Amino acid sequence: xxxxxxxxxxxxxxxxxxxxxxxxxxxxxxxxxxxxxxxxxxxxxxxxxxxxxxxxxxxxxxxxxxxxxxxxxxxxxxxxxxxxxxxxxxxxxxxxxxxxxxxxxxxxxxxxxxxxxxxxxxxxxxxxxxxxxxxxxxxxxxxxxxxxxxxx
Numbered sequence: 001x002x003x004x005x006x007x008x009x010x011x012x013x014x015x016x017x018x019x020x021x022x023x024x025x026x027x028x029x030x031x032x033x034x035x036x037x038x039x040x041x042x043x044x045x046x047x048x049x050x051x052x053x054x055x056x057x058x059x060x061x062x063x064x065x066x067x068x069x070x071x072x073x074x075x076x077x078x079x080x081x082x083x084x085x086x087x088x089x090x091x092x093x094x095x096x097x098x099x100x101x102x103x104x105x106x107x108x109x110x111x112x113x114x115x116x117x118x119x120x121x122x123x124x125x126x127x128x129x130x131x132x133x134x135x136x137x138x139x140x141x142x143x144x145x146x147x148x149x150x151x152x
Contacts, residue, residue: 034080044069071116112139
């Protein structure tokens, strides 16, 4: 019984060390971080997208939450495309054009942030939402068309 307890304690300790090392690696990995942020962005626009299509009832609170996530992630993502992440064996949909046209790429994220903050101020009801939110989403399409591998 004592050997089992020692083995279990050792396994838990090693697992904690390995888990901590993996967490640190992800924390320092710009590709993993930006992929996580893009997943958050996707989740943030899902429900408002349904509102635009008339599949989900309009909710000002949910739209505002979405715009806050969009703005925050636009700012965070600006720092997650360092030159060191350009040449990598990691699975990424980032095109080399990001680093070749860095100013244009950065301008798109800045515009997304500005548009999201502006929409946060201007959206007051369903009608203003249907006018303003598509302007924010247009930033996603502009970036995807120029800087992301096209899905097959």
